[in-house]
Amino acid sequence: MLYFTQQLINGLTLGAVYGLIAIGYSMVYGIIGMINFAHGDIFMIGAFHALIVFLILGYLGITWVPLALLIVLLVAVVLTAAYGWSVERVAYRPLRGAPRLAPLISAIGMSIFLQNFVQLTQGARGKPLHSVIPGGITLAEQGGFSVKLSWMQLIIWATTIVLVLGFTWLIRSTALGRAQRACQQDMKMASLVGIDVDRTISTTFVIGASLAAVAGLMVTLYYGVIDFYIGFVAGIKAFTAAVLGGIGSLPGAMLGGMLIGLIEAFWSGYFSIEYKDVAAFGILVLVLIFRPTGLLGRPEVEKV
Amino acid sequence: MAATGTTVGAGAPALSLVPEQVWRRALAAGVATFLLTVVIVGFETVSGTGQLALRAHPGAVAFAVIAATLGAAAMGYLQLGNTAVPTVLALLAAGLLGLPLLTGGRDSPFVWLLPFDAMALNWGALAVPAIVLLRVMVIRLGLTGERSVANVAGGVVQRALPWLAGVLAVIALVLPFLPFVDRRIVDIFTLVITYVMLGWGLNIVVGLAGLLDLGYVAFYAVGAYSYALLSVTYGLSFWECLPIAGALAAMTGIILGFPVLRLRGDYLAIVTLGFGEMIRIILINWYWFTGGPNGINDVGRPSFFGLPFDRNPPEGTDSFHTFFGLEFSSYHRVVFLYYLILVFALITNWFTLRMRRLPLGRAWEALREDETACRAIGINPTNTKLTAFAIGAMFAGFAGSFFAARQGFVSPESFVFIESAVILAIVVLGGLGSQTGVVLAALVLIGLPEFFRELKDYRMLAFGLGMVMIMVWRPGGLLARREPTLRLGKGSAAEP
Numbered sequence: 001m002l003y004f005t006q007q008l009i010n011g012l013t014l015g016a017v018y019g020l021i022a023i024g025y026s027m028v029y030g031i032i033g034m035i036n037f038a039h040g041d042i043f044m045i046g047a048f049h050a051l052i053v054f055l056i057l058g059y060l061g062i063t064w065v066p067l068a069l070l071i072v073l074l075v076a077v078v079l080t081a082a083y084g085w086s087v088e089r090v091a092y093r094p095l096r097g098a099p100r101l102a103p104l105i106s107a108i109g110m111s112i113f114l115q116n117f118v119q120l121t122q123g124a125r126g127k128p129l130h131s132v133i134p135g136g137i138t139l140a141e142q143g144g145f146s147v148k149l150s151w152m153q154l155i156i157w158a159t160t161i162v163l164v165l166g167f168t169w170l171i172r173s174t175a176l177g178r179a180q181r182a183c184q185q186d187m188k189m190a191s192l193v194g195i196d197v198d199r200t201i202s203t204t205f206v207i208g209a210s211l212a213a214v215a216g217l218m219v220t221l222y223y224g225v226i227d228f229y230i231g232f233v234a235g236i237k238a239f240t241a242a243v244l245g246g247i248g249s250l251p252g253a254m255l256g257g258m259l260i261g262l263i264e265a266f267w268s269g270y271f272s273i274e275y276k277d278v279a280a281f282g283i284l285v286l287v288l289i290f291r292p293t294g295l296l297g298r299p300e301v302e303k304v
Numbered sequence: 305m306a307a308t309g310t311t312v313g314a315g316a317p318a319l320s321l322v323p324e325q326v327w328r329r330a331l332a333a334g335v336a337t338f339l340l341t342v343v344i345v346g347f348e349t350v351s352g353t354g355q356l357a358l359r360a361h362p363g364a365v366a367f368a369v370i371a372a373t374l375g376a377a378a379m380g381y382l383q384l385g386n387t388a389v390p391t392v393l394a395l396l397a398a399g400l401l402g403l404p405l406l407t408g409g410r411d412s413p414f415v416w417l418l419p420f421d422a423m424a425l426n427w428g429a430l431a432v433p434a435i436v437l438l439r440v441m442v443i444r445l446g447l448t449g450e451r452s453v454a455n456v457a458g459g460v461v462q463r464a465l466p467w468l469a470g471v472l473a474v475i476a477l478v479l480p481f482l483p484f485v486d487r488r489i490v491d492i493f494t495l496v497i498t499y500v501m502l503g504w505g506l507n508i509v510v511g512l513a514g515l516l517d518l519g520y521v522a523f524y525a526v527g528a529y530s531y532a533l534l535s536v537t538y539g540l541s542f543w544e545c546l547p548i549a550g551a552l553a554a555m556t557g558i559i560l561g562f563p564v565l566r567l568r569g570d571y572l573a574i575v576t577l578g579f580g581e582m583i584r585i586i587l588i589n590w591y592w593f594t595g596g597p598n599g600i601n602d603v604g605r606p607s608f609f610g611l612p613f614d615r616n617p618p619e620g621t622d623s624f625h626t627f628f629g630l631e632f633s634s635y636h637r638v639v640f641l642y643y644l645i646l647v648f649a650l651i652t653n654w655f656t657l658r659m660r661r662l663p664l665g666r667a668w669e670a671l672r673e674d675e676t677a678c679r680a681i682g683i684n685p686t687n688t689k690l691t692a693f694a695i696g697a698m699f700a701g702f703a704g705s706f707f708a709a710r711q712g713f714v715s716p717e718s719f720v721f722i723e724s725a726v727i728l729a730i731v732v733l734g735g736l737g738s739q740t741g742v743v744l745a746a747l748v749l750i751g752l753p754e755f756f757r758e759l760k761d762y763r764m765l766a767f768g769l770g771m772v773m774i775m776v777w778r779p780g781g782l783l784a785r786r787e788p789t790l791r792l793g794k795g796s797a798a799e800p
Binding site: 029045048053055056059075085090094098102103106112117121122236239240272274275281285 | 336339340342343344345347348349350351355356358510516563564566567568569570571573574575577578579581582585586588589721722725728729732733736761762764765767768769770771772775776779780
């Protein structure tokens with residue numbers, strides 16, 4: 001039981017990170033119907049921004065953790081959002097209305113470019129960061145095994161809940177959210193009623209990248225080591241999560257992320273750590289076979 | 305587009321010399337570049353003892369910002385129809401970069417003009433003025449819109465397609481005997497043709513049947529491991545294993561395809577991607593069977609109709625060079641492998657072209673265009689898709705066997721997702737459904753980087769950037785063509 005609780009805590013933490021990345025995939029897919037393959041790498045770039053800004057702050061002597069965290073968060077989010085915006089501007093906007101596969105190939109190219117860009121500028125080795133927020137609480141203890149909840153995990157949960165509630169409100173009740181949902185339904189009609197479609201899509205990319213940057217910051221702090229390749233695996237799993245939850249749906253993306261995180265944690269806890277990715281994909285295949293639009297997605301109506 | 309620039313409002317008198325459209329654009333590009341580079345390029349993390357250290361590169365950031373600002377300004381002027389300012393800017397920039405590069409690079413007295421430590425990047429920086437000058441030329445010569453370079457060149461290539469295919473085939477046939485060709489070049493082209501074959505195989509799935517497969521490399525892996533395992537465990541020869549490997553790959557295609565082929569478009573893409581990764585993970589972890597991350601060594605080499613390419617064949621048997629009375633040369637095997645993959649690739653091509661004329665091939669194309677309509681006229685979508693999937697997988701299996709035989713060893717590292725992405729990129733960049741386009745795209749994507757191996761650090765960077773640029777420049781692919789093979793009216797259109 002204790003072991004179960006510990007895996008649950010780990011799984012929920014992992015799931016929160018996947019969920020935040022998945023929101024970016026889900027929103028972009030919902031609005032322009034493409035897999036933004038470079039999104040995982042945007043997450044990786046967010047993690048690198050967080051790491052480097054932490055180091056810079058260390059040099060400047062700003063070591064009071066809350067202040068440092070706030071500065072890192074702001075800088076990482078702004079700079080990573082700039083990446084999201086630029087990627088859309090350079091690689092996807094010229095391809096609007098092009099054949100369906102063109103933006104996908106462009107996105108894969110962008111992903112390869114970003115990975116190698118970071119590898120070139122920052123080196124291929126893993127980058128360690130000392131633990132910034134150590135410690136935690138012990139929830140239960142029995143026979144030498146204790147269930148630990150670290151402060152970092154609590155912070156990750158809290159941040160995720162705040163962000164998801166905030167963005168759900170944003171999509172439901174603001175002008176931007178309405179514009180986004182309008183573009184999702186029909187881009188041409190949206191532009192006819194005076195919505196700036198290009199700007200709405202750009203904003204979507206900026207929001208997705210910001211959330212990915214937060215996820216990147218959390219991963220940097222939680223695991224304490226990052227490299228230029230983390231974006232690929234995390235990106236695939238986050239996309240899996242987005243599909244699992246029902247693509248285009250924000251709560252769905254979060255739910256999917258949580259499920260993938262839990263499956264991974266329990267599978268590696270009880271079965272084998274080597275096959276945890278296989279388990280995650282296996283579940284995805286099963287869900288898609290029996291519920292092709294994901295858990296919370298609306299069924300697609302086929303028209304001739 | 306406004307004919308000339310409008311004046312800028314008060315508050316920016318110094319900028320009124322520059323049209324608003326131009327400085328806005330330049331400013332946006334400059335600010336964006338600053339944000340993109342200030343941390344990632346500006347501070348390099350250096351692994352030392354214990355903590356990471358930082359090394360600052362302010363020069364690189366400054367150069368990137370200046371280049372982006374001036375480049376965007378030049379493009380802004382071009383949009384307004386002004387070619388004088390961009391020409392001057394570009395020539396100036398090219399001069400400043402070219403002077404130190406041409407007067408000895410690192411040893412030049414003007415070395416302080418160079419923005420980067422790495423010479424390759426300095427040469428790469430020349431691309432900015434080069435692109436601007438190209439654009440100037442295009443506008444001066446009036447090659448925009450209908451007459452744009454891409455359209456004209458595309459049209460010429462399109463018309464020359466039957467010739468082009470023939471010429472490429474002839475070059476491919478005589479390549480190893482051309483005077484300037486050495487072992488390295490034959491090796492590179494063997495690799496290119498392997499990718500051409502994979503591209504043609506995937507073209508059946510993606511180009512003809514319209515099924516987006518992001519895990520094609522899984523079947524390539526099945527083929528390679530089938531041959532490697534059969535050869536090492538049972539000592540079977542390449543030619544005995546080839547059909548088995550193809551059949552196993554096709555079976556894998558059917559097994560994986562059956563549950564997922566009713567998914568559409570991007571869902572199918574992500575599931576196939578998942579399968580590709582699953583097979584790779586299994587190859588890594590199924591240690592006693594696949595050798596794990598170390599892979600399988602000493603895979604048997606293919607023979608020439610039973611004649612091995614050994615220097616010293618066992619007593620009483622012939623090897624290739626003794627049978628034909630030639631001096632032994634390791635070049636024989638290289639050339640043999642080259643022709644082997646060429647024949648494989650041509651068979652794949654021929655098969656695809658014939659398939660297109662069969663009812664099954666036509667059903668694939670019909671299914672790609674409209675699945676609902678296909679159901680209505682009685683085509684079974686699942687079976688039709690499954691055959692496309694299985695046949696595509698079979699060719700990947702053949703190519704995989706060849707790969708294992710050529711390398712002499714296999715390991716999971718060769719079958720990562722990026723390989724699937726590259727093969728898909730070859731199909732899409734070439735123009736979906738175009739057989740010659742696949743060849744051109746493979747030459748560009750595989751051949752070009754191989755010739756620039758010295759720049760290996762920047763190779764993949766340029767590769768990714770190239771994929772984006774080709775797509776933005778020609779979204780339909782180099783040879784865009786997605787016409788059904790069969791048409792009403794005057795006979796059917798023939799695809800070369």
